[in-house]
Amino acid sequence: SAVISQKPSRDxxxxxxxxxxxxxVDSQVTMMFWYRQQPGQSLTLIATANQGSEATxxxxxxxxxxxxxxxxxTFSTLTVSNMSPEDSSIYLCSVSSSSWEGYSVSYNExxxxxxxxxxxx
Amino acid sequence: xxxxxxxxxxxxxxxxxxxxxxxxxxxxxxxxxLWYKKYPAEGPTFLISISSIKDKNExxxxxxxxxxxxxxxxxxxxPSQPGDSAVYFCAASAWRGAQKxxxxxxxxxxxxx
Numbered sequence: 617s618a619v620i621s622q623k624p625s626r627d628x629x630x631x632x633x634x635x636x637x638x639x640x641v642d643s644q645v646t647m648m649f650w651y652r653q654q655p656g657q658s659l660t661l662i663a664t665a666n667q668g669s670e671a672t673x674x675x676x677x678x679x680x681x682x683x684x685x686x687x688x689x690t691f692s693t694l695t696v697s698n699m700s701p702e703d704s705s706i707y708l709c710s711v712s713s714s715s716w717e718g719y720s721v722s723y724n725e726x727x728x729x730x731x732x733x734x735x736x737x
Numbered sequence: 738x739x740x741x742x743x744x745x746x747x748x749x750x751x752x753x754x755x756x757x758x759x760x761x762x763x764x765x766x767x768x769x770x771l772w773y774k775k776y777p778a779e780g781p782t783f784l785i786s787i788s789s790i791k792d793k794n795e796x797x798x799x800x801x802x803x804x805x806x807x808x809x810x811x812x813x814x815x816p817s818q819p820g821d822s823a824v825y826f827c828a829a830s831a832w833r834g835a836q837k838x839x840x841x842x843x844x845x846x847x848x849x850x
Binding site: 710725730 | 771778779780782786826837839840843
């Protein structure tokens with residue numbers, strides 16, 4: 617499986633500021649995703665980071681609040697903009713790769729980074 | 738609506754015994770299911786997966802069973818070890834890994850010595 621790192625591992629931020637989280641993979645991967653885990657909750661997908669194009673956002677998440685970049689196949693960033701205490705969460709990136717199975721493409725399991733614990737005061 | 742449900746928030750099992758974690762889903766489009774283990778301050782670690790064309794998949798001490806008619810899957814760990822103490826998440830996808838994973842709420846498993 618790929619080795620995934622995230623920076624920062626944790627941060628405490630003031631309301632109204634923005635934080636950019638980096639995700640670095642040690643090998644090229646097909647898909648990169650960003651998830652959020654709010655306190656006591658499950659993991660929820662924010663968006664799929666697409667290389668060279670705009671990210672694909674899930675319902676309830678918008679680009680102005682969570683801009684995402686993916687300049688290449690090993691790196692992505694997620695920015696949490698104009699933060700409020702409700703943004704306090706663990707933010708995780710995940711990756712998966714594809715392989716050919718017969719005549720179709722199959723995507724393999726998603727592997728997760730260690731997460732970034734964000735606290736907004 | 739919660740498409741993937743883990744109804745037991747916690748489970749306590751004695752070391753050496755079998756741990757059984759359960760998961761139910763509602764979306765008939767799900768065709769790929771995964772189990773992840775999560776320790777505090779770490780990201781989820783992939784454990785085992787199963788495609789909807791199978792009803793069982795084994796990997797060492799871990800076995801996942803899928804009952805499509807009941808929309809239910811379970812993870813069996815045998816024998817349970819202290820290092821298995823963690824939060825276990827069930828996840829489902831409508832297209833093997835490429836589409837989003839929908840996670841259950843998690844079950845905290847504690848293995849008692």
